[in-house]
Structures are given as C-alpha cells and as structure tokens.
Amino acid sequence: MDGTLVDTEHYWMAAEEELIEAFGGSWGPDDALALVGSGLWEAAAYFQAKGVTLDADAIVARLTERVREQLAEHGVPWRPGARELLQALREASVPTALVTMSIRSMADDIVAAIPFHAFDVIVTGDAVENAKPHPEPYLTAAALLGVDIAECVAIEDSPTGLASAHASGAFAIAVPNFIALDDLPAGALWPTLDGTTVADVAALLTAREVTA
Incomplete structure (x- = not known):
C-alpha cells in the first residue's frame, strides 16, 4: 500500500522524524530508508533503540495517527497508474x-x-x-x-x-x-x-x- 498504491512514504518519514525529535534524537535519510516496508512493531524496536521511551503499541499508534492526520490534511497521493x-x-x-x-x-x-x-x-x-x-x-x-x-x-x-x-x-x-x-x-x-x-x-x- 504505502509506496505502491499510494505515495505516503514521505508522510511516514515526517512522522518518524517528529517522533525522534520529540525525544531529543536525530533522524536522517538512512534511518528513514531502513524502515521502508517494515512491520510497524519491528520499526518500534528501532525507535526504542534510538531513545524513544514509549512501548511498542504507543509508538505504532502515534506514528499511525500522525500519518492519518497528514492524509486528512493533504489528501491521498496516488502512485502513477x-x-x-x-x-x-x-x-x-x-x-x-x-x-x-x-x-x-x-x-x-x-x-x-x-x-x-x-x-x-x-x-x-x-x-x-x-x-x-x-x-x-x-x-x-x-x-x-x-x-x-x-x-x-x-x-x-x-x-x-x-x-x-x-x-x-x-x-x-x-x-x-x-x-x-x-x-x-x-x-x-x-x-x-x-x-x-x-x-x-x-x-x-x-x-x-x-x-x-
């Protein structure tokens, strides 16, 4: 879905960067690309290792809600064709x-x-x-x-x-x-x-x- 049907990867990357920065960490392009296509609970462990002091379910919920907010604000960006x-x-x-x-x-x-x-x-x-x-x-x-x-x-x-x-x-x-x-x-x-x-x-x- 994300990146294949709809071009939402940049929404996820923005949500990820906001989450890391909220916990005083830094987030670069390599970090974002490392998580493309990953399961959200697997990604949560990555964030915890980077200093996010939330449990996995809370990380998944926070990221998902932020992406849904961007979809509501900017619309669904479809991938070509x-x-x-x-x-x-x-x-x-x-x-x-x-x-x-x-x-x-x-x-x-x-x-x-x-x-x-x-x-x-x-x-x-x-x-x-x-x-x-x-x-x-x-x-x-x-x-x-x-x-x-x-x-x-x-x-x-x-x-x-x-x-x-x-x-x-x-x-x-x-x-x-x-x-x-x-x-x-x-x-x-x-x-x-x-x-x-x-x-x-x-x-x-x-x-x-x-x-x-």
Whole structure:
C-alpha cells in the first residue's frame, strides 16, 4: 500500500522524524530508508533503540495517527497508474488483496478514498504474527481469497515487501519508489505502473508457466 498504491512514504518519514525529535534524537535519510516496508512493531524496536521511551503499541499508534492526520490534511497521493490498474483488474473480475504492514485503521482510510470496490481481502500488519519479509502476509491473503499463491501476482516497492512476496511463491513485480530494486528477488522490474494493463500482468504469469 504505502509506496505502491499510494505515495505516503514521505508522510511516514515526517512522522518518524517528529517522533525522534520529540525525544531529543536525530533522524536522517538512512534511518528513514531502513524502515521502508517494515512491520510497524519491528520499526518500534528501532525507535526504542534510538531513545524513544514509549512501548511498542504507543509508538505504532502515534506514528499511525500522525500519518492519518497528514492524509486528512493533504489528501491521498496516488502512485502513477496504480489506481487505474487496480480498477482495470476489478473490471476484469480479478480477485484482489491489499497486503500492507500498516494497521487496519490506516488501510481503511486509504480504501475508503477509492471510488470503487477495490479489494476482496485486506491483510494488515496487526492481523498477522509475522510481518514482511516473512511470507505469512501474502500466504494469508491467498488463503483468504481461496487461490493458489503460485497464481498470484504481488506488486511491491520495497526490498522487504519483495522478499515477502517472493518467499510466499507469488510472482513479484518490483516497482521502485524511494529505493532502487535492481538485483532483488522479483519476476519483473517495472519503472512505473503508469500505462500498464491487465494483459501486461497476465502475460507475466503466462511467461512463467511456459518457462516452468
């Protein structure tokens, strides 16, 4: 979701910097990039190590609420082509799942801003035992959809997300945002989703079946 469907990573980075500074610490670009795609409770441990004297749940709640405030103030910034591809997939009756390490309230805010029924299933970071890069989030989504994970395509923008998708057995498409994704475990590397079609996605699975 964050960085793939919507361009909210800069909202998270701003919230992270504010949190660290509130506890007298400093926050740089390397810190922000280190957490892209991470589970929120895993990220909480990072903040605690940097001097934030809150428990993990309080850190997650504080960061999430600050991002939700920015969404309310500035709106939902969609990634190029993402909403259009999602709508085309829905019109083609392709089952879809949102697999995000944000918590459910945050995911619900984003989904509510989509002017069509976008997802059959939503899997969030507070609904799984193991966050990305573990395969559990994607395996959970496939199970809830009632489909074989090997027939699924996952679109990701972070090394952590790609690792999760690849480990699950899904066909992973890397679409970089803040972090270069070259030489990572992905079936395809697309510079953008802008202009992509259902046929483009289907062709990836067809090609994999031919080479399998």
